[in-house]
Each structure stands twice: as structure tokens, then as C-alpha cells.
Amino acid sequence: MRPFELTAPTTVEDALDASGTFLAGGTTLVDLMKLDVLTPQRVLDINDLPLRGIDTTDGLRFGALERMGDIAAHPGVYPAISRALLLSASQQLRNMASIGGNLMQRTRCSYFRDVTMPCNRREPGSGCSALTGVNRMHAILGTSDSCVATHASDVAVALVALDAEVELTGKTGKRTVKITDFYRTPGETPEVENDLRPGELITEVRVPRLDWAENSTYVKVRDRQSYEFALASAAVALDVRDGVIADARVAVGGVATVPWRLTAVEEVLRGKAVTQESFEQAAALAAEGARPLAFNSFKVSLVKRTVVRALLELTEGSRR
Numbered sequence: 155m156r157p158f159e160l161t162a163p164t165t166v167e168d169a170l171d172a173s174g175t176f177l178a179g180g181t182t183l184v185d186l187m188k189l190d191v192l193t194p195q196r197v198l199d200i201n202d203l204p205l206r207g208i209d210t211t212d213g214l215r216f217g218a219l220e221r222m223g224d225i226a227a228h229p230g231v232y233p234a235i236s237r238a239l240l241l242s243a244s245q246q247l248r249n250m251a252s253i254g255g256n257l258m259q260r261t262r263c264s265y266f267r268d269v270t271m272p273c274n275r276r277e278p279g280s281g282c283s284a285l286t287g288v289n290r291m292h293a294i295l296g297t298s299d300s301c302v303a304t305h306a307s308d309v310a311v312a313l314v315a316l317d318a319e320v321e322l323t324g325k326t327g328k329r330t331v332k333i334t335d336f337y338r339t340p341g342e343t344p345e346v347e348n349d350l351r352p353g354e355l356i357t358e359v360r361v362p363r364l365d366w367a368e369n370s371t372y373v374k375v376r377d378r379q380s381y382e383f384a385l386a387s388a389a390v391a392l393d394v395r396d397g398v399i400a401d402a403r404v405a406v407g408g409v410a411t412v413p414w415r416l417t418a419v420e421e422v423l424r425g426k427a428v429t430q431e432s433f434e435q436a437a438a439l440a441a442e443g444a445r446p447l448a449f450n451s452f453k454v455s456l457v458k459r460t461v462v463r464a465l466l467e468l469t470e471g472s473r474r
Contacts, residue, residue: 155187162199170325170353174198178219178252181243182259190269191260191276205254205357213363218254218356222309225253232361234312234370234389241374242308244381254356256307257320257333258348262383263292263303274300275344282344285447291383294444294453295410301344302447304383305337305412312372312389313361314413315405321358324351330360337412366393366401373464375408375456384408386457388464392423399423399432406440409457416440419461428469430462437461 163169169176174196177183186192201219209215210230225231226239226248243251265271265283272281284292284302292302310333318333336349350356361367370391376382386408393401402423404416418439426432440461441454 156190156193158187158194159196160199161196162202164202166203166205166323166355166357169198169200169203169355170323172196172198173353176200176355178255179221179247179250181247181251182255186260186267189267191267200355214359214361216253216359218358219252221249222251222253222256223248232312232316232364232367232370232391234315234367234372234391235309235361237372238308238312238374238387238389241372247381253309253359257310257313257336257356257359258350259306260347261303262306264288266303275303275340275347278343278345288449289447290449291385292447292450293409293411294441294446294450294457295414296339296412297445298340298342298344300342301340301411303340303344303411304408305410306383307413308372308374308384308387308407310337310413311387311405311407312370313359314415315389315391315403316361316364316367316370317403318359318361320356321360322350322354323357324354328357333413334415339411364391364403367391367403369394369468370403371464371468373460373467375460375463386453386460388457388460390461390464390468392428392465392468394428394469397428399426399428404440404461406457406461409441409444409453416461418442423465430466433462433465434458437465 175194177199205219206217208228222239226236266273271283293304372389374384374387389405391403402420404419406414419436422436437458440458
């Protein structure tokens with residue numbers, strides 16, 4: 155690892171005044187520093203900042219430094235969020251990783267993490283090795299000729315489904331951005347992964363109140379049951395009244411360059427009876443616009459089946 159200066163600001167103002175790379179749990183940053191992917195000259199340990207707290211009185215509010223494990227275990231957290239956190243990492247990592255850091259984590263694309271290989275996300279203009287390389291784990295949605303890397307976060311998928319927002323704080327003040335607008339598909343600038351401006355910091359995550367979000371879940375399909383990233387995942391919430399779906403929220407992960415909201419699937423579900431046939435009809439649109447690569451075309455059918463599985467699990471015992 156290259157030499158760096160470590161400081162530990164105790165206020166948000168001090169952290170924003172200092173120029174450097176923010177460190178919370180370190181479960182991503184330290185790995186990338188060891189691999190020489192990131193080489194910051196100054197690291198700011200922000201764990202002493204007053205960015206904690208979990209509030210479930212009117213919707214959900216999480217301080218950006220709240221640990222994933224604590225949020226997952228907190229009463230009143232919507233099941234889709236809690237389950238996504240529990241399935242995202244080992245207990246040790248959940249005890250260290252912060253919610254803000256999880257949302258900011260970088261892709262797990264092996265070419266991004268190998269500094270000997272071309273990667274537009276790491277070195278703009280160098281090329282995308284995954285396009286013609288080993289791309290089984292890569293994205294089929296939201297891709298471009300510059301980048302096909304999947305977004306790694308599980309909980310971001312649940313937050314996108316539930317219309318969450320992030321509070322961003324910079325020297326000029328605070329602003330709130332919907333998490334669907336926070337993440338950016340690669341296009342021609344894959345190095346720009348989100349809407350965070352230079353010097354800004356995620357300070358809070360908010361989920362609007364949704365009375366039927368208790369009827370939600372998160373399903374993750376992966377190569378092994380233990381700690382592993384998703385081949386496909388689905389966050390689903392349903393408002394069911396007298397056996398009919400009044401409203402729905404659906405987002406998927408493991409298949410796109412950003413957490414992917416499926417508004418077309420939601421639209422088909424609304425007004426439909428709670429049946430497997432209805433679910434399959436809606437899920438047929440889950441891979442709309444997909445651009446599969448040489449080794450990941452299986453994800454087209456897998457993401458559809460994952461959405462159906464999440465809907466079936468959520469409605470078990472209430473289907474006609």
C-alpha cells in the first residue's frame with residue numbers, strides 16, 4: 155500500500171474543509187487501496203462525525219454512519235431493506251460497513267480491480283476489457299460500449315424500489331437527491347458513477363413513509379449461499395387488497411449498471427389478481443432493453459424468474 159496521511163475530523167465542517175478521501179467502515183476503500191486501484195494521499199476517518207441515528211417514526215431516516223447490521227436489526231425497518239442488508243455481506247462486514255459507504259461502494263468488476271487491465275471506469279479512454287472478456291457477472295441493462303460493470307449494492311436496490319432519498323452535504327449547504335437520480339448509468343463517462351459533487355458527503359438516507367412497505371421482501375440469487383454478490387436480485391413491495399394488487403414497487407440488482415427500477419413491471423401488476431400467472435406476465439418485461447454479452451445471456455431469463463420468485467414468496471398463503 156502506498157503511503158498516505160490519515161486524519162480524523164470530528165465535525166462535518168472540518169471534514170468538508172479537509173481535502174481527502176472519506177473512510178467510514180473501510181470495507182471497500184481499504185481493499186482498493188491495497189490493490190492500487192485507489193491511491194489517495196490523504197484519508198479522512200469520519201467515524202467521529204455526528205452522522206448516526208435511526209428514526210422510524212415517519213418513514214425511515216438513517217444517519218450515513220449507521221452500521222448495516224444495526225439497521226437490519228432495528229424494529230420498524232421495512233423488510234425489503236432489512237433483508238437486503240442481511241443478504242449483502244457476512245456478519246463481520248455488516249458490523250463494520252456503514253449505510254453511506256455501502257451506497258458509495260465501487261463495482262466488483264474484476265477488470266476494474268486489476269490495474270494491469272484496461273478499464274474505462276478506472277482510467278477513462280483505456281477501454282472496457284469486460285466487453286470481450288469474462289463477463290458472466292456483468293450487466294445486461296443500462297450498459298454502454300464504455301462499461302458493462304454491475305452495481306454491487308444490495309440495499310440500494312431496495313432503496314430504489316421504495317423511492318429513497320439521500321441527503322448530500324457540501325460547503326455550500328445541503329441538498330436532497332432521489333436515489334434513482336443519484337446513480338448514473340455509464341454512457342460515455344463511466345468514471346462518473348453518481349451525482350456526488352467534489353467535496354460532498356452523504357449525511358443521511360431517507361425513505362418516505364409507505365404504509366404497505368411492511369409487505370415487502372428482497373430475493374438474491376447467487377452462486378453460493380454464503381457471502382457472494384448477486385447474479386440477480388429483486389426488491390418487491392405490494393399493496394394487496396381483497397386479492398388484487400392495488401400498487402407495486404419492483405427493482406432489481408445484479409443485472410444492471412445501477413440499481414434498476416422496473417416501472418413497466420409495476421404498471422402491469424397494478425389491478426391484477428394475486429396469481430402466479432399475473433406475476434409471470436408482469437415479469438416478462440423485467441429484461442426489457444437488455445444487451446446480453448457472450449457469457450451472461452442467462453441473466454435475461456434469470457432476472458424474470460427472480461422477480462416471480464420474490465412475488466411468490468411475498469404472497470405465499472394469499473394467492474388464489
